[in-house]
Amino acid sequence: xxxxxxxxxxxxxxxxxxxxxxxxxxxxxxxxxxxxxxxxxxxxxxxxxxxxxxxxxxxxxxxxxxxxxxxxxxxxxxxxxxxxxxxxxxxxxxxxxxxxxxxxxxxxxxxxxxxxxxxxxxxxxxxxxxxxxxxxxxxxxxxxxxxxxxxxxxxxxxxxxxxxxxxxxxxx
Numbered sequence: 001x002x003x004x005x006x007x008x009x010x011x012x013x014x015x016x017x018x019x020x021x022x023x024x025x026x027x028x029x030x031x032x033x034x035x036x037x038x039x040x041x042x043x044x045x046x047x048x049x050x051x052x053x054x055x056x057x058x059x060x061x062x063x064x065x066x067x068x069x070x071x072x073x074x075x076x077x078x079x080x081x082x083x084x085x086x087x088x089x090x091x092x093x094x095x096x097x098x099x100x101x102x103x104x105x106x107x108x109x110x111x112x113x114x115x116x117x118x119x120x121x122x123x124x125x126x127x128x129x130x131x132x133x134x135x136x137x138x139x140x141x142x143x144x145x146x147x148x149x150x151x152x153x154x155x156x157x158x159x160x161x162x163x164x165x166x167x168x169x170x171x172x
Contacts, residue, residue, distance in 0.1 A: 017042075026077060026084035026117075033062045033118045040122075047101030048073065048086060050154065051133035051141070052123060058086065059122035071138030073120035074099060076111050086120060088138070090146035102133075102141065102150040 020028060025041065032039040038061040046054055052073070060075045069089045076099060078085045087108060091098035097116065100107040123130045133141055144150055 022083055029060060029075060029084065030117055033060065036062055038062070038121065039118070043086060047104050048088070049103040050150070051102055052086065052120070053125065056130075057124040058120050060086075060118040061121040062118050063116065069097065069119070071142035073133065073138075074116050075118050075120065076116045078108055079111060079115060080109065084117075088142055088145055090142045098146075100145055102145045105149055107146070 029039050029041070038059050040057060040059045042055055042057050043052055044054055052058060058073075070092070071089065073086055073088050074097075075084065075086050077083070085099075085101075085108070087099040087101045087104070089097050090100045090107065093110060096110045096112040098107050098109070099111050120134065123134065141150060144153055
């Protein structure tokens with residue numbers, strides 16, 4: 001599949017990858033979302049593990065209803081680093097939103113609504129769709145994530161469940 005625009009100087013072909021710097025990716029994302037179109041790209045980093053992992057592909061869609069955003073994963077420009085980041089909305093105050101990576105020890109601080117570019121609406125891992133963390137469970141994840149790092153918390157729960165099954169005689 002080829003997409004060719006008459007006014008542009010490039011052609012996008014299916015199966016081709018383009019690599020952009022963080023700043024260029026942020027600008028391209030902003031420009032695309034401003035047209036009302038979703039933007040799909042491969043992410044780098046581990047701050048949203050286990051829900052978004054390094055090299056997963058996410059689709060970011062424009063903001064439709066910012067008031068119903070608790071628990072959603074948002075792409076935003078970090079106020080401290082000025083870099084493009086995807087983290088979960090874990091709270092709100094008068095000035096803006098509180099965002100935090102599920103695998104980060106502390107929140108990013110208050111992020112103004114103008115810095116939030118869009119919401120993650122789809123995720124793919126190894127060419128397979130993944131919806132974990134995007135549905136209604138996002139509310140529980142956001143509450144837990146606000147208090148602690150989610151990955152160690154989930155690991156602890158998994159170990160407790162495994163221990164309970166062994167002690168309860170299920171594996172005996």
